[in-house]
Amino acid sequence: MQGLVFDIAHMLAGSLVLVSFMQLYQDRLSALLNMFALHALVLALSVAWQAYVQAAPHLYITALIALVFKAIVIPVVLHRIIVRLGIHREIENVVGVGLTMLAGIGLVALAMVVMLRVTPGADPLAREDLAFALSVVLIGLLMMVTRRNAVSQVIGFMSLENGLVLAATGAKGMPLVVEISVAFSILIAFIVIGIFLFRIRERFDTVDISALDRFRGERR
Numbered sequence: 001m002q003g004l005v006f007d008i009a010h011m012l013a014g015s016l017v018l019v020s021f022m023q024l025y026q027d028r029l030s031a032l033l034n035m036f037a038l039h040a041l042v043l044a045l046s047v048a049w050q051a052y053v054q055a056a057p058h059l060y061i062t063a064l065i066a067l068v069f070k071a072i073v074i075p076v077v078l079h080r081i082i083v084r085l086g087i088h089r090e091i092e093n094v095v096g097v098g099l100t101m102l103a104g105i106g107l108v109a110l111a112m113v114v115m116l117r118v119t120p121g122a123d124p125l126a127r128e129d130l131a132f133a134l135s136v137v138l139i140g141l142l143m144m145v146t147r148r149n150a151v152s153q154v155i156g157f158m159s160l161e162n163g164l165v166l167a168a169t170g171a172k173g174m175p176l177v178v179e180i181s182v183a184f185s186i187l188i189a190f191i192v193i194g195i196f197l198f199r200i201r202e203r204f205d206t207v208d209i210s211a212l213d214r215f216r217g218e219r220r
Helices: 002-025 029-054 058-085 097-118 124-146 150-170 177-204 209-215
Strands: none
Touching: 002 029, 002 097, 002 124, 002 150, 029 058, 029 150, 058 150, 097 124, 124 150
């Protein structure tokens, strides 16, 4: 039974790393948003499993937050916004996809080596989940660095935050996981709003409502 618990936890955490690579591979915003929704869904399943393993009911709240807001609400809203603003185009990369994927593999190897060496006496389940979580964080940072599109950088940031949530839930005795997750979700929401306000400012040269009405031919 203990082996099955470890296998499922490692499968879910490893799947999160795999979906992170799938995000790196995408070259269109719509596909990237779909992959992020899958990323959040896998995170929700992983956190829910940790809640069951650790007998920690508060982690179910974290899993629910990830499922509702990150896997459903945020991707749906971003899909609608990019369609309305006409920015559902190909993503501009700083370097090629091949080099980015190779860099991601190197970061995962680095995360495994570093985490497994600095936590030799930790619980085996928490130790390996932390290694996977660090891999997700590093790949999220890589996405932010290698993408020029602001929306894809936000996706990278949110993927990074998913890795932090995985790390927090993998380490037992983290009573503030729910509060941290909510705080990050609020921060992400403000970042998303700020980016699209900047997009409106860039297109219309203002975010003032009366000035936007003049663009539509309406005056107050």
